[in-house]
Amino acid sequence: MEETAHFGSRQVPLGQKQGLVDDVFRSVARRYDLMNDLMSFGLHRAWKDALVTAVNPPKSRPFALLDIAGGTGDVALRVIAAGGAETRATVCDINADMLAVGRERASARSPSLPASASEGEMKRRIAFIEANAEALPFEAKSFDAATVAFGIRNVPRIDRALAEAFRVLKIGGRFLCLEFSAVDVPGLDRLYETYSRNVIPALGRWVVGDMESYRYLVESIRRFPKPQAFAEMLRKAGFARVSFRPMSGGIVMLHSGWRL
Numbered sequence: 001m002e003e004t005a006h007f008g009s010r011q012v013p014l015g016q017k018q019g020l021v022d023d024v025f026r027s028v029a030r031r032y033d034l035m036n037d038l039m040s041f042g043l044h045r046a047w048k049d050a051l052v053t054a055v056n057p058p059k060s061r062p063f064a065l066l067d068i069a070g071g072t073g074d075v076a077l078r079v080i081a082a083g084g085a086e087t088r089a090t091v092c093d094i095n096a097d098m099l100a101v102g103r104e105r106a107s108a109r110s111p112s113l114p115a116s117a118s119e120g121e122m123k124r125r126i127a128f129i130e131a132n133a134e135a136l137p138f139e140a141k142s143f144d145a146a147t148v149a150f151g152i153r154n155v156p157r158i159d160r161a162l163a164e165a166f167r168v169l170k171i172g173g174r175f176l177c178l179e180f181s182a183v184d185v186p187g188l189d190r191l192y193e194t195y196s197r198n199v200i201p202a203l204g205r206w207v208v209g210d211m212e213s214y215r216y217l218v219e220s221i222r223r224f225p226k227p228q229a230f231a232e233m234l235r236k237a238g239f240a241r242v243s244f245r246p247m248s249g250g251i252v253m254l255h256s257g258w259r260l
């Protein structure tokens with residue numbers, strides 16, 4: 001029997017999920033960053049800052065980050081801003097439209113970048129690569145840290161993506177993953193449910209002209225494995241010292257694992 005995958009509330013043949021996900025991000029790419037600010041009331045910045053703090057890029061030695069499903073480069077630019085002159089980032093994403101927005105952001109030298117970073121230097125420090133998280137075009141043991149922010153739930157074969165993240169990390173490297181989760185604060189859970197079911201798709205229609213894509217994004221959060229189950233997937237992929245930490249009442253979870 002043919003394998004299937006969740007695509008929002010629908011069950012689709014596994015081989016079709018990626019194409020449907022690509023349509024979503026092609027549609028939202030230009031307004032993606034604005035929508036993140038609107039939907040989360042700017043909170044996604046704090047969640048990403050917590051991720052960057054955990055990455056902890058050094059100030060005075062070389063450091064190579066791989067940001068998987070890195071989209072418009074938001075996390076990579078923040079890591080570069082936090083690290084030293086030898087911090088480099090590779091943004092890998094399957095969607096050319098999201099990467100195109102990221103390249104523009106990097107060359108426009110967003111205010112989050114160090115004032116010292118000239119355009120030429122930014123090109124040296126950040127690369128945008130179109131690739132599938134399930135088959136990364138990088139050598140084994142080549143990155144100090146690998147991150148995924150709000151990306152893993154979109155990947156059809158999550159186990160393959162985790163195995164690939166493990167493969168490309170150096171020994172001693174850390175994997176960090178931000179993903180939405182289930183709210184576990186009484187009262188807030190119902191508020192969040194109402195907000196995500198009604199307000200987010202309406203915002204999507206208003207700002208992007210696309211309600212369905214935001215319905216998918218909300219539904220895909222609901223279908224994502226619970227933190228314990230995802231932690232188990234990390235262990236299966238080979239990661240050690242696996243942990244997770246809730247943020248904002250459980251709206252978001254920061255998962256961590258090490259290649260030891």
Ligand SMILES: C[S@@+](CC[C@H](N)C(=O)[O-])C[C@H]1O[C@@H](n2cnc3c(N)ncnc32)[C@H](O)[C@@H]1O
Nearest residue numbers: 025069070071093094095098132133149151154
């Ligand atoms: C919600 S966005 C997150 C973007 C970015 N990490 C951020 O936090 O702003 C999800 C991203 O996952 C990417 N994606 C989906 N499937 C992928 C895959 N198989 N391999 C690589 N990227 C993928 C999409 O193209 C999209 O850019």
